[in-house]
Amino acid sequence: xxxxxxxxxTQFLKYDRTVGMTTMRGRGFYYPMDSAMxxxxxxxxxxxxxxxxxxxxxxVTVLNMEGEYFGVFGSKxxxxxxxxxxxxxxxxxxxxxxxSDEHLHRxxxxxxxxxxxxxxxxxxxxxxxxxxxxxxxxxxxxxxxxSDARNNRVQRxxxxxxxxxxxxxPGTREGELDLPWGLTTNADGxxxxxxxxxxxxxxxxxxxxxxxxxxxxxxxxxxFVRPASVAVDADGYIYxxxxxxERVQVLDSDGRFMxxxxxxxxxxxxxxxxxxxxxxxxxxxxxxxxEPEIEFFNDDPHEESSHIEKLFWGPISLMLDDKGRLYxxxxxxxxxxVYDRAT
Amino acid sequence: MTTQDVQLLAHLMRRAGxxxxxxxxxxxxxxxxxxxxxRLLDTSxxxxxxxxxIRRFHPDxxxxxxxxxxxxxxxxxxxxxxxPLLEKMVLFWHSIFATGYAKVIHAKQLxxxxxxxxxxxxxxxxxxxxxxxxxPAMIIWLDNQQxxxxxxxxxxxxxxxxxxxxxxxxxxxxxxxxxxxxFTGWTIGNxxxxxxxxxxDSDWPYGRxxxxxxxxxxxHDDGEKEFLGETGRFNGEDIVDIICKQPGTARFISRHMYHxxxxxxxxxPQWPYEAPRDPEAxxxxxxxxxxxxxxxxxxxxxxxNSDFFKSESCWYEKVKSPSEMVTGVLRLTGIFDTPRYEAxxxxxxxxFMGQSLTNPPSVEGYDGGLAWIDTGxxxxxxxxxxxxxxxxxxxxxxxxxxxxxxxxxxxxxPERLVEVCLDHLGAISVQEDTKSRLVEYAGEGGDIxxxxxxxxxKTKRSIAGVVQLIAASPEFQRA
Numbered sequence: 001x002x003x004x005x006x007x008x009x010t011q012f013l014k015y016d017r018t019v020g021m022t023t024m025r026g027r028g029f030y031y032p033m034d035s036a037m038x039x040x041x042x043x044x045x046x047x048x049x050x051x052x053x054x055x056x057x058x059x060v061t062v063l064n065m066e067g068e069y070f071g072v073f074g075s076k077x078x079x080x081x082x083x084x085x086x087x088x089x090x091x092x093x094x095x096x097x098x099x100s101d102e103h104l105h106r107x108x109x110x111x112x113x114x115x116x117x118x119x120x121x122x123x124x125x126x127x128x129x130x131x132x133x134x135x136x137x138x139x140x141x142x143x144x145x146x147s148d149a150r151n152n153r154v155q156r157x158x159x160x161x162x163x164x165x166x167x168x169x170p171g172t173r174e175g176e177l178d179l180p181w182g183l184t185t186n187a188d189g190x191x192x193x194x195x196x197x198x199x200x201x202x203x204x205x206x207x208x209x210x211x212x213x214x215x216x217x218x219x220x221x222x223x224f225v226r227p228a229s230v231a232v233d234a235d236g237y238i239y240x241x242x243x244x245x246e247r248v249q250v251l252d253s254d255g256r257f258m259x260x261x262x263x264x265x266x267x268x269x270x271x272x273x274x275x276x277x278x279x280x281x282x283x284x285x286x287x288x289x290x291e292p293e294i295e296f297f298n299d300d301p302h303e304e305s306s307h308i309e310k311l312f313w314g315p316i317s318l319m320l321d322d323k324g325r326l327y328x329x330x331x332x333x334x335x336x337x338v339y340d341r342a343t
Numbered sequence: 344m345t346t347q348d349v350q351l352l353a354h355l356m357r358r359a360g361x362x363x364x365x366x367x368x369x370x371x372x373x374x375x376x377x378x379x380x381x382r383l384l385d386t387s388x389x390x391x392x393x394x395x396x397i398r399r400f401h402p403d404x405x406x407x408x409x410x411x412x413x414x415x416x417x418x419x420x421x422x423x424x425x426x427p428l429l430e431k432m433v434l435f436w437h438s439i440f441a442t443g444y445a446k447v448i449h450a451k452q453l454x455x456x457x458x459x460x461x462x463x464x465x466x467x468x469x470x471x472x473x474x475x476x477x478x479p480a481m482i483i484w485l486d487n488q489q490x491x492x493x494x495x496x497x498x499x500x501x502x503x504x505x506x507x508x509x510x511x512x513x514x515x516x517x518x519x520x521x522x523x524x525x526f527t528g529w530t531i532g533n534x535x536x537x538x539x540x541x542x543x544d545s546d547w548p549y550g551r552x553x554x555x556x557x558x559x560x561x562x563h564d565d566g567e568k569e570f571l572g573e574t575g576r577f578n579g580e581d582i583v584d585i586i587c588k589q590p591g592t593a594r595f596i597s598r599h600m601y602h603x604x605x606x607x608x609x610x611x612p613q614w615p616y617e618a619p620r621d622p623e624a625x626x627x628x629x630x631x632x633x634x635x636x637x638x639x640x641x642x643x644x645x646x647x648n649s650d651f652f653k654s655e656s657c658w659y660e661k662v663k664s665p666s667e668m669v670t671g672v673l674r675l676t677g678i679f680d681t682p683r684y685e686a687x688x689x690x691x692x693x694x695f696m697g698q699s700l701t702n703p704p705s706v707e708g709y710d711g712g713l714a715w716i717d718t719g720x721x722x723x724x725x726x727x728x729x730x731x732x733x734x735x736x737x738x739x740x741x742x743x744x745x746x747x748x749x750x751x752x753x754x755x756x757p758e759r760l761v762e763v764c765l766d767h768l769g770a771i772s773v774q775e776d777t778k779s780r781l782v783e784y785a786g787e788g789g790d791i792x793x794x795x796x797x798x799x800x801k802t803k804r805s806i807a808g809v810v811q812l813i814a815a816s817p818e819f820q821r822a
Contacts, residue, residue: 021547022408050402050408050687051684051687052411053409085400102400150681181399225395226399228399265549267548268548271547271549274548280539281540281543285536287535288536289532289533294555297459302405306552307553314406331405332405332550333549335548
């Protein structure tokens with residue numbers, strides 16, 4: 001496999017900008033897992049870091065799409081306000097921030113400014129218990145949906161953690177799930193789940209009844225490999241972070257393929273700041289060819305992405321703002337690529 | 344099948360793999376020795392825990408920003424692979440083509456090198472050496488990106504001959520120079536930017552960029568060369584071709600194989616001065632190498648079916664390396680059926696035992712053998728095995744309890760308990776003295792009741808105690 005023209009799209013989404021940068025602490029991300037949008041365009045991005053690091057490499061970074069930085073909160077640990085394996089992040093109607101932890105099997109709640117409020121979650125498999133909570137999202141009633149990944153189901157809780165309902169079971173048939181990850185709702189309360197292990201997205205009614213499925217294993221248009229996240233806009237377009245294929249796909253409301261994105265990152269304002277100070281590296285970078293033609297030993301897009309910086313590498317989380325802009329958080333490139341609606 | 348046959352198979356599984364669980368050994372017994380060897384050699388479709396699973400739960404094992412990155416994924420693969428011989432061969436080649444993070448400073452490149460070894464580990468040496476010469480981590484490790492037409496850098500050319508193929512005494516200094524000339528132009532793309540970022544350990548702005556091999560024809564010295572008695576306008580592939588047909592290469596690779604799988608040889612720098620401990624074995628393997636057009640799998644088939652390998656005199660002779668110790672123990676516990684937060688803590692234990700995978704002490708690799716054992720390392724090894732195997736909640740421990748209940752019902756004598764535990768850990772054979780102490784310990788509370796359906800905690804702890812003592816025994820340190 002050789003590199004080829006990498007930007008294939010219809011006139012639906014067009015690239016706008018890149019936000020973020022790799023940093024172990026402070027202003028930046030370190031293996032971001034998910035992002036959430038709050039009032040006034042504020043973005044909360046949770047970084048998992050590595051088990052080998054300590055302290056505040058695990059954190060939530062607060063910024064906006066202009067690259068303004070508002071600080072960080074959280075750190076590594078099992079105490080209040082700490083995380084071990086943070087995975088999902090969501091913001092409720094009161095601008096409180098919720099973070100799921102799939103090692104501690106709990107949800108932690110913070111104020112908009114990052115002060116710890118509370119935590120809840122009991123490890124287990126009974127109703128209301130969770131095992132490896134991954135993606136989280138608020139429904140139109142401001143209740144929290146949780147991808148209860150290792151229980152292969154979705155559960156609904158109040159903001160304070162009272163169990164309301166559950167749906168899904170382990171398996172591959174309609175309505176069954178395999179390590180579900182990101183999820184979201186539309187305005188009607190239908191739930192869209194990135195059914196990671198089954199290489200598909202499933203749509204459920206607000207009562208948890210199976211409605212439809214999209215995708216299936218593959219690298220073709222409309223096919224997925226281990227989708228990590230899903231977003232749905234007001235017009236019903238479905239956006240899928242096709243994580244294993246290192247791309248994002250757009251489907252119409254009937255699930256028909258419309259567009260695929262492979263990534264077109266440019267230097268963010270934070271990246272520019274870094275390069276402005278590190279002149280030697282910046283100059284060498286300008287002399288380098290960042291889109292080399294390479295012969296790969298296999299056709300795994302993971303390899304291509306590791307070589308070519310602008311491409312999505314680990315597109316792990318999707319979110320939309322009120323203008324229909326799509327934000328793609330990349331776990332392996334520690335940044336967010338932003339796409340506008342072209343029309 | 345006799346007890347002796349079972350012991351031989353257990354020896355084979357310890358050497359060609361990481362030991363065997365009781366179930367795995369039962370399968371070997373059913374197949375028989377030769378068929379088990381054939382099965383071990385069939386690595387055409389190896390299966391281990393999904394890479395997607397590892398990357399999802401351990402994102403640092405995906406893009407690898409830290410010095411130790413990539414090791415957890417390697418441990419997952421070794422621990423869950425259904426092709427353990429392939430994983431042993433990866434360790435084998437890693438210990439010979441030793442490449443270290445300390446200079447490369449790019450964990451993903453080192454991990455990519457390990458995956459390259461896996462692709463070519465069991466094939467022919469010629470292909471492997473060409474791929475090695477193109478490996479970006481190796482190029483940087485031995486400075487071949489600084490090897491230019493008219494200004495050669497001999498580092499890679501020398502080590503290719505001295506350490507990677509034929510060893511001292513089989514080539515001259517002029518051969519080293521000609522070898523280096525042939526590899527001029529074998530470099531990496533974006534060399535300036537990549538070298539700078541490596542030197543600065545730069546993850547910025549967006550993580551690491553993988554390296555790729557680039558052949559710079561303008562920087563290649565395509566003049567006539569004289570190498571090992573042959574003349575021509577040799578490029579790197581030609582050099583590898585000439586190297587591979589040398590009897591010296593056959594003997595060198597054979598001796599490495601003997602050292603890794605059969606019995607300890609002295610460190611490589613002493614090889615020109617100390618004869619192999621079994622010259623006939625080396626000759627047999629060398630002939631297999633030459634007869635098969637340098638095919639590693641063919642050599643291994645001869646080795647595992649040979650009398651010198653099967654001989655009882657080499658059973659338990661080798662000290663397990665830390666990677667073999669940790670992997671063997673974790674395969675017995677079965678805890679890596681799913682990604683776990685504790686994975687990197689387990690990998691770190693190898694380091695505490697003296698082996699940092701992807702960061703060997705030098706280009707000469709790991710000394711191995713008794714060098715793995717010093718006071719600190721021994722305590723660490725015993726503690727690790729004892730802790731992991733004494734954990735009553737693991738799938739492996741639960742399997743042991745089920746076996747005790749199913750096979751014995753009622754009560755179990757101390758002698759029988761010790762037998763079952765030794766068997767559970769891979770049909771381990773211990774000295775009589777060790778055995779009697781184990782029985783004495785097991786008998787402290789009298790016979791153990793294993794009436795179902797569930798055993799009480801006290802009983803489970805008694806069983807675990809015996810397992811822990813076995814894990815702490817001298818015999819468990821060896822393969």
